[in-house]
Amino acid sequence: MPELMQFLLSGVTVGAVYALVALGFTIIYNASDVVNFAQGEFVMLGGMITVFAHMAGLPLPLSALIAVGATAAFGVALNKLAIEPARGAPVVSLIIITIGASIFIRGATQLVFDKQIHRFPAISGDDPIHVLGATILPQSLWIIAGAVAIFIGLWLFFTRTLIGRAVLATSNNRLAAQLVGINTNWIMTLSFAVSAAIGAIAGVLVTPVTMIGYDFGISLALKGFAAAMLGGMGNPKGAFAGGILLGLIEALTAGYISSQYKDAAAFIIILAVLFAMPQGLFGKKSTDRV
């Protein structure tokens, strides 16, 4: 029994990391149908900038704030300098641009900061909390809380606010959105800023658990992307559920079958789900008007 509990807690810990990253994909995808492959780099920047601001002597909360602000600014710059000039290009071209941006950010980070692995102290220390014979780190609870908070925030944003609806409208039909008076350029800029900020918050929260280095973004983004696909791209509920589910599958496979097959099991289940439900668990059916 304590074993099962430990596997579940581990699954939730890892799953919350995936969910946090997956949530970051949501806004840009909703605004433009673009899967932003630089999302992992936003997470990495969030962690790295915090590390270096903290090393420069700033208190941790301030460093984290600076990191989130700076990364949001990077998001805006990415949109203004790379995505907006390619306006009108097909979605695939825009996705390729984001891949290029991710390579650029990685290279620049390695030059500006360094190539080492870093970490900063957890928010409430490293003493594990005991639950039914198993343990969980306080930082994992912070990650889960962060994922839940961002999930609720995004859900309210898309369903309750005018701007959120404007984002969805821009995604549905850019021309029609412009016709009803939505500034679609501004919406795009906003969505990059918010996505980057969410990524950076994820980076700040996960660094005490996963550590951070200039090339950590790729693997985080890959798992986050898989989680988002599993849950349904563009849906905050899907991103959250997909992340936790992916983490649980991995932990239970590692615990009961073999740690060798952990990743394989996760991806087989993702394939199976996508085969039966191509839109993911919570994705909406796409309808195209002819």
Added chain:
Amino acid sequence: MKLIHKFALGAMTAMAFAATPVLAEIRLGATVSETGPAAFLGDPEAKTLKLLVEKINAAGGLNGEKIELFLYDDGGDPNKARTFATRLVEDDEVQAIIGGTTTGTTMSIIPVAEEAKIPFISLAGAIEIVKPVKEWVFKTPHTDRMACEKIFTDMKKQGYTKIGLISGTDGFGASMRKQCLDVVASYGIEIVGDESYGPQDADMTPQLTNLKGKPGIQAIMNPGFGQGPSIVTRNYAQLGITLPFYQSHGVASNGFIDLAGKKAAEGVRLPGTALLVESILADSDPQKPVVAAYVADYKAKYNIAPTTFGGYAHDALAIYADAVKRAGSTEPKAVRDAIEATKGLIGTTGIVTMSKDDHLGLDLSAFRMLEIRDGGWKLAE
């Protein structure tokens, strides 16, 4: 007009030639991975080579001849490493090559050096580089197998016979796991649990929970590299596992203690080199002066402490310099024979004694068994 142009060009070329200092007589080639995924290995290696060549030249060179270093950055790409090795041989006409930061780049340099018949001293770990012995190929880092043997020797001394293994699936972890499984039986130790984790995983508590539950388990060992072992060490403390815990030489650096945390890393044992524990070596230790001088020079020039990997480059250059001095020439064949006859050369990784059948020249004494105490290193023997 054109004629004048040509004259001007000719004159400039002549001036450029005149401006070049007299060519150094020892032409030493190097290709290391200063950038790219292996940059944290190659960067200190490149720094070390530049530093030591400068130092040797300032002291008058070898046998009165200065060294000219041709250093390329292959970015960890075996294709580029091969191109640069060819360039070193054909264009730069070097008399020896040092380099090959990773096993991959080393393997692609070997055929070039063998064909050109010049000595090549590799800085990479795999045992395949010198086994079977190749006429012109040598290497300085100890092998994964030796790290396994060192750890098992210590376990045997402590009386542990049933151990668990948790290894990373990255190249380093997978290779070391294989080497360890190969030699473990000869130490009378049984592996009762064999778990793995991905190099970028965030939590290894399920694997550790399973290991902890194995009946009769006495110790756990973690071959791995990068952040994985730090996370495993943190999870170890989180689960409150009290079994003795062994890490590999892959994380033998101060960075590991920082990442894993002082508290979690307390009591962890691992095999490391003298370089890592320079400050606590006994004054009578034969490696002390060599290591201390290297650390002091490196710190003076780059403001940071050198790593084990920089030490590999230090030893490669020391072996070459020693061989050139003993051979009394830089003729590749004579130097090769002299390198093979290296005896009792004190390096940062160990004391090197090569032979016809051993182009590595280190034994288990090259490793020190270290234990982490109060966030620092203690010699455990």
